[in-house]
Amino acid sequence: MxxxxxxxxxxxxxxxxxxxxxxxxxxxxxxxTARSSGKPGLTIFSSKAAVRxxxxxxxxSVSSRAVRAMASSDTAATEAATKPFxxxxxCLGNICRSPAGEGVFRDVVKKRGLESxxxxxxxxxxxxxxxxxxxxxxxxxxxTRGIEITSISRPIRPSDFKDFDLILAMDKQNREDILDAFxxxxxxxxxxADAATKVKLMCSYCKRHKETEVPDPYYGGPQGFEKVLDLxxxxxxxxxxxxxxQNQHILGHGPSN
Numbered sequence: 001m002x003x004x005x006x007x008x009x010x011x012x013x014x015x016x017x018x019x020x021x022x023x024x025x026x027x028x029x030x031x032x033t034a035r036s037s038g039k040p041g042l043t044i045f046s047s048k049a050a051v052r053x054x055x056x057x058x059x060x061s062v063s064s065r066a067v068r069a070m071a072s073s074d075t076a077a078t079e080a081a082t083k084p085f086x087x088x089x090x091c092l093g094n095i096c097r098s099p100a101g102e103g104v105f106r107d108v109v110k111k112r113g114l115e116s117x118x119x120x121x122x123x124x125x126x127x128x129x130x131x132x133x134x135x136x137x138x139x140x141x142x143x144t145r146g147i148e149i150t151s152i153s154r155p156i157r158p159s160d161f162k163d164f165d166l167i168l169a170m171d172k173q174n175r176e177d178i179l180d181a182f183x184x185x186x187x188x189x190x191x192x193a194d195a196a197t198k199v200k201l202m203c204s205y206c207k208r209h210k211e212t213e214v215p216d217p218y219y220g221g222p223q224g225f226e227k228v229l230d231l232x233x234x235x236x237x238x239x240x241x242x243x244x245x246q247n248q249h250i251l252g253h254g255p256s257n
Contacts, residue, residue, distance in 0.1 A: 088168065092125055092126060092170075093128055095134050097216065100142060100232055101168065103142055105120055107147045114244075123154050123155060125156060134151060145233075158185040158188075168201070168202045169199060169201055170213065
């Protein structure tokens with residue numbers, strides 16, 4: 001019989017109940033003896049194993065493993081709240097559109113005073129121009145708008161799918177090439193299963209323009225580079241608004257839901 005049951009019996013008898021429990025864990029009987037003035041004692045048998053008083057009265061201690069798990073969870077939450085939000089812009093060769101995307105977004109972030117909250121980079125789906133500065137025509141067009149493009153071309157790599165929170169493709173072919181690379185690398189490099197969901201089209205953030213892709217200006221004239229910048233300035237303003245609205249800790253408002 002449990003302690004609660006003994007208490008119930010005491011209530012019915014209107015007499016104090018003393019429950020004694022054998023100390024042996026293998027005991028099969030617990031005996032409760034009820035005594036009251038002028039009344040014979042009442043003995044109650046239970047077939048449940050006995051429980052020591054010390055087990056009932058001593059608070060359960062939290063295991064060191066549980067403490068470590070809770071500490072690890074708290075640390076992960078803190079790191080997620082303080083880690084800069086990482087954005088990667090990707091085009092074919094990483095010398096025109098994606099360096100411009102990186103430069104424009106850096107400028108937008110800087111104007112809002114959020115440089116320390118972001119990690120911004122760019123890459124290409126091929127390595128043909130690796131190590132080169134951006135196309136001088138792209139740099140010149142951006143400079144007339146007060147935007148400096150200083151990136152050095154590099155190809156996308158497996159670690160980008162771990163290191164970046166958002167990967168922005170300039171056109172649909174870029175997006176397809178990025179996802180193909182992910183499919184090739186995910187098993188070999190143990191990439192997160194949901195990393196492909198990080199890949200978005202740049203123009204999906206445009207508000208004032210209807211284009212669905214940022215066109216490659218490489219083989220065109222100056223107007224092509226201006227068009228690229230028009231699209232990127234539109235998209236990057238909306239992009240930053242979207243990121244901040246979903247990650248309120250960037251503004252110091254605590255973790256987002």
